[in-house]
Amino acid sequence: MRKYSFTTQEIIDTLSANGVKASAQRMAILRFLMENRVHPTVDEIFKALQPTNPTLSRTTVYNTLRLLAGAGIIKCIETGGDGARWDYSQHDHAHFLCTSCGHVTDVDYRISSPTFPLPPAGYTVQTADIIFRGTCPACTASKAC
Ligand SMILES: [Zn+2]
Ligand SMILES: [Zn+2]
Structure with a gap:
């Protein structure tokens, strides 16, 4: 699988180009999706980020994903059964x-x-x-x- 890596400025630019204010948690969640093109679930994102973001909650991850999807930065894939997957894709x-x-x-x-x-x-x-x-x-x- 291709490896992706982005600078903090690129993450901020992606958010602001789509009218989303940057915050530490939004940046962490978007970076994860931009760098890990594995179509993760809310739970997978939460488990991956929680160790380095101890104040992060599952609800925040979910709300942030909905916000990013609403801004057109990411997409929600309704796979049914085990829940939606999230995808950063241009x-x-x-x-x-x-x-x-x-x-x-x-x-x-x-x-x-x-x-x-x-x-x-x-x-x-x-x-x-x-x-x-x-x-x-x-x-x-x-x-x-
Ligand atoms: Zn298989
Ligand atoms: Zn995809």
Whole structure:
């Protein structure tokens, strides 16, 4: 997986470019999502950040994620079952949810592709949330004999 790293200034700039005031906790949560492209749940983010942010609460993480999503900085992926995943992404992409291990992988797609299903003329598309469900290569391999 590609490694990402951002400076404090880049985190502040990302927040302010989207009209969000920077705070230590907002920066910590956004940095985590920008640097860890693993589509974490609220719980995973909370557990990862709590040791270095002892005053952080699960509620703060959740509220911050909703704020960042509302500002268009991150996206909420409704995977059903074990709760929503959160994703920092600058390009549209679909997701593949492995129903066996729960891992979420990015899937590239082009909305301009002739085979892409689009609503009829007159409907303006703003976003598309596409989730494929099935078994990832690792889980498929572990089931093979
Ligand atoms: Zn899997
Ligand atoms: Zn993604």
